[in-house]
Amino acid sequence: MSDVRHVLVLPDRDAAEEAAEALAERFGVREEPLIVRDALAGEDDAEDVQWLVVLRDEEGRLGAEELGEFAAEWEGWREEP
Template structure:
């Protein structure tokens, strides 16, 4: 999760460039549960790796550079 849209867009672009993904990563606004204030929203960078071609450890390290984490569905 990232604090604003600009950071999410920058992370998505760098993710695509660094890992050469087949599809472009998407960003999604995620409002925190129970919060009415739009400023409390976080931003997610979504990437589907259906072929499982990307190394999970490298993705974890990338997420850590952005002070985030990787989740699997």
């Protein structure tokens, strides 16, 4: 069993929450993804944040390209490790 993690970067909290819910429907993700607020370096404005959706893929069945396209539906992207 490996400790593969994927990080999706999304523009706001609503998008992150919607994407986290949709992961179960679209990809059959069983474990609830972790949603994390990530302030941009050097930014003072509370609005200048990104939201991360972190999910484990121990079976290695989720493709990077497919997750990138999924995140793009919410104007986000998959962060490369």
